[in-house]
Amino acid sequence: MTRPAEALPTQEMLINMGPQHPSTHGVLRVLLRTDGEVVVNARPDVGYLHRGLEKIGERVTYAQFMPFTDRLDYLAAMNCNCAYAWAVEKLAGIEVPERAEYIRVIVSELNRISSHLIAFGSFTADMGAFTPFLYSIREREIVNDLFESVCGNRLTYNYARIGGVSADLPPGFLEKTKEFLDYFEPKIDEYNNLISYNKIFVHRLANVAVISAKDAVAYGLTGPNLRGSGVKFDLRRDEPYSVYPKLEFDVCVGTGERGALGDCFDRYMVRINEMRQSIRILRQAVAQIPEGPVMAKVPRLFKPAAGEVYFRSECPRGETGFYIISDGTTNPSRLKIRTGSFVSMNIFETVTKGLMIADIVAVIGSFDIILPEIDR
């Protein structure tokens, strides 16, 4: 028996996507209200990894909080380490030896490459192309080996210290870094040939979840997600810290090359291009790094003068800001952590209205969120 199409009843469906789902990059739950394949509303539900890091911060000394910053964004732990160290140094007015600053920039940019590699690999895997993930993991292993030689760890590094870094670079590190850069630079072209301009891949991303520059600023997007919308703003250039003023690089922005400006493809391409810029920064830093000490003389239990500092730095997932209130004791009175992924999730419900369910996966991947940083 057949019935005319208009007689078929339709109704909205409520679907639970996550918290355990291969494409949500961790324990993210999205409450989908769908009409067939079309998303009526997608409401993110975060907090499954909340560990109360800000509360812990009030209970430990400034130096003791360093290992916890590894657990903010575990794919870019070096960047989080350094961001926290810079914030406390600004609060306490500590001068850091120049060699230590160069080391921090070198490990930060290496970590930015390895973090963008995961972003690229997992994003393409989400889009149904599994092979690029293996390529990106292969290159990331070399970075992990380099980090292991620096600090003994491959994921949670705990390398930066307030006043410097925990140990000088091991012999041969700079040479190995140069070898890695020579090996890695042509690989980016390989990725582009392999997947970036693949017709199906472009179709999945172009014109999906377009965010205008105005919206991106108003919603507080930062990092590659902001630059994907064409806003040329990079804290390394616009609010320079550490030794970044001495290093030349371009700020990559989305150009709308395959669709509207600010779509998923632009956010993806910004990360690919930023890896090239990180290579440029690394080549200069490796050539310029001076000899000298790597730690300033900082007592382990120090008491910064009462005051408040907000310091932000450019991490792979956007602005990581530390708002620290000191009341003159050994522990922070308040340690607020502002992370790029947390703020990115705010716009999620707005941009996913009217997309297809498969596009939700593309949007999550293009934001490159990481859950421990959201939930803290």
Add this chain to the structure above:
Amino acid sequence: METQALFDALKAKFGEAVLELQTTGFRPAFVVVAPASIADVAVFLRDDPSMKFDSLMCLSGVDAKERFAVAYHLHSLAHKHQIGVKAFLPRENPSLPSVDAVWPAANFMEREAFDLYGIVFEGSKDLRRILLPDDWEGHPLRKDYKYPESYHGVKL
């Protein structure tokens, strides 16, 4: 724009509602305003051509011992300047107007301050707990928070 000039402009516009300027030891400096006028101050800071604070970097709840505070860190992409705005609230029933209509970025951060400090943002488009479960009792970042002994029969 210089911090002092910015403070003077706010003072001229809002008078009594702008309370003080915190500079020594504060980076960036804070303008302390009366909580009831925070939304009006926010609209002025965003729209005035000499201010143009188009981006809310960070919104934090703070337990300042005898009272609470909400701290707003603002940045202007057009003028490349920064300022902090702060409002102090009593410990009993802390509440102030929401700014999520001014900067949509505020929504998640206000939800976080509501969740962890119990600060109510009036007129918010969606004020729910965000990091903790909906049925959690208390607000953990308050200094006088008592840790629960169990949650749904699970010993903590």
